[in-house]
Amino acid sequence: MVLVDAVGYFAASCTTLAFLPQAVKVLRDKDTKSLSLGMYVLFTVGVGLWLAYGILKDDYVITLANAITIILSLAILVTKIRFDVLPGK
Numbered sequence: 771m772v773l774v775d776a777v778g779y780f781a782a783s784c785t786t787l788a789f790l791p792q793a794v795k796v797l798r799d800k801d802t803k804s805l806s807l808g809m810y811v812l813f814t815v816g817v818g819l820w821l822a823y824g825i826l827k828d829d830y831v832i833t834l835a836n837a838i839t840i841i842l843s844l845a846i847l848v849t850k851i852r853f854d855v856l857p858g859k
Contacts, residue, residue: 782835
């Protein structure tokens, strides 16, 4: 079981940390024109569902990884909407 948990922690770390450079770049530059709004909406919904799944399964790894990822994804999505979808506001 230790190996299974280690694989889960490593996988969660990789997929969550992969989002960090994109979030930092978007929040720093406020440039989201090349990012797909539809993709980020769908992705954020999917991460939210994974988060709910982790909570319902009482799985700490899935819950923590997706809680962090949804924060990063929402930051990108909100920035996209603020600067590209509602630029006059």
